[in-house]
Amino acid sequence: MVNEYPQVMTIAGSDSDGSAGMQADMNTFLARKVYGTSILTAAVAGNSYGIHASHALPVDFIKAEFKAIADDFKILVTKTGMLTDTKTIHAVIESYQKYDFGPLIVDPVIITKHGAMLLEQEAYETVRDELIPLATVITPNFYEAQKLVESELQNEDEIIEAAKKLQAMGAKNVVIKGEHNGDSEIVKDYVLLEDGKNFWLEDEYIDTEHINGTGDTYSACIAAEFAKGASIEEAIKIAKKYTHDAIKNEIAVGHKFGPINHWV
Numbered sequence: 482m483v484n485e486y487p488q489v490m491t492i493a494g495s496d497s498d499g500s501a502g503m504q505a506d507m508n509t510f511l512a513r514k515v516y517g518t519s520i521l522t523a524a525v526a527g528n529s530y531g532i533h534a535s536h537a538l539p540v541d542f543i544k545a546e547f548k549a550i551a552d553d554f555k556i557l558v559t560k561t562g563m564l565t566d567t568k569t570i571h572a573v574i575e576s577y578q579k580y581d582f583g584p585l586i587v588d589p590v591i592i593t594k595h596g597a598m599l600l601e602q603e604a605y606e607t608v609r610d611e612l613i614p615l616a617t618v619i620t621p622n623f624y625e626a627q628k629l630v631e632s633e634l635q636n637e638d639e640i641i642e643a644a645k646k647l648q649a650m651g652a653k654n655v656v657i658k659g660e661h662n663g664d665s666e667i668v669k670d671y672v673l674l675e676d677g678k679n680f681w682l683e684d685e686y687i688d689t690e691h692i693n694g695t696g697d698t699y700s701a702c703i704a705a706e707f708a709k710g711a712s713i714e715e716a717i718k719i720a721k722k723y724t725h726d727a728i729k730n731e732i733a734v735g736h737k738f739g740p741i742n743h744w745v
């Protein structure tokens with residue numbers, strides 16, 4: 482018997498400690514039982530103490546990766562992660578539109594939760610004007626949502642307004658991931674769907690330093706579940722639970738800010 486798995490793709494950077502970026506995406510794809518392909522955009526030298534160096538790949542090489550996958554695979558859903566700068570985003574958009582890689586889940590990676598910048602500031606506008614309009618789902622964290630809508634989000638009404646603005650920019654479905662700084666026992670993500678349905682996804686705050694790669698995992702899980710046939714709403718709910726369980730069932734890796742548990 483030949484087993485078949487839905488084929489998905491991540492367009493992301495490699496994080497050398499395995500906790501985030503492409504490694505978190507691929508771990509999630511494996512765990513959620515889809516076959517993951519990968520377009521590498523950059524490589525970062527990271528460990529549980531932080532990111533120490535970063536190197537963007539040449540755009541011609543990125544385009545060659547796209548062609549290699551397009552020539553051989555039937556990709557059902559694609560997700561983006563670290564895209565570094567405007568020329569990388571342009572190469573990604575050009576190749577994504579040239580071939581058929583399915584709906585796009587955009588994780589607009591700007592900064593890690595420990596403060597390392599993964600997107601040049603000049604590229605925010607490119608993300609807003611050129612990438613967001615292609616997004617079936619966009620999944621900014623609290624900080625990224627503020628950067629993209631260019632205003633501080635101080636209460637729930639402002640988060641709801643920000644989600645509407647992101648939808649007006651062209652994203653069909655929006656997930657704004659909530660703050661988790663320990664000030665509240667609940668972490669709340671806000672979801673605004675294409676048809677206007679909206680809700681808060683709540684879970685308990687988990688007090689741990691092992692939360693590297695949570696955003697990558699969340700968006701990769703949405704891509705995987707959507708590829709397997711879930712609706713966007715179901716895929717988001719499954720991704721929230723999977724990410725939460727992976728944070729809760731901590732593993733002992735690294736000396737500082739460790740990875741989450743993709744085996745969960």
Ligand SMILES: Nc1ncnc2c1ncn2[C@@H]1O[C@H](COP(=O)(O)OP(=O)(O)O)[C@@H](O)[C@H]1O
Binds near residue numbers: 659692695
């Ligand atoms: N300490 C925590 N306790 C509970 N949920 C968390 C915690 N940290 C992150 N999450 C959840 O993980 C998911 C990813 O969010 P986040 O960590 O903000 O993304 P990013 O990695 O893009 O910054 C969200 O659903 C968020 O609510």
Ligand SMILES: Cc1ncc(COP(=O)(O)OP(=O)(O)O)c(N)n1
Binds near residue numbers: 493525594692696697
């Ligand atoms: C190569 C690379 N890409 C993305 C990240 C950040 O991952 P994300 O899950 O969005 O954020 P953290 O939870 O890791 O802060 C990364 N570190 N490396």
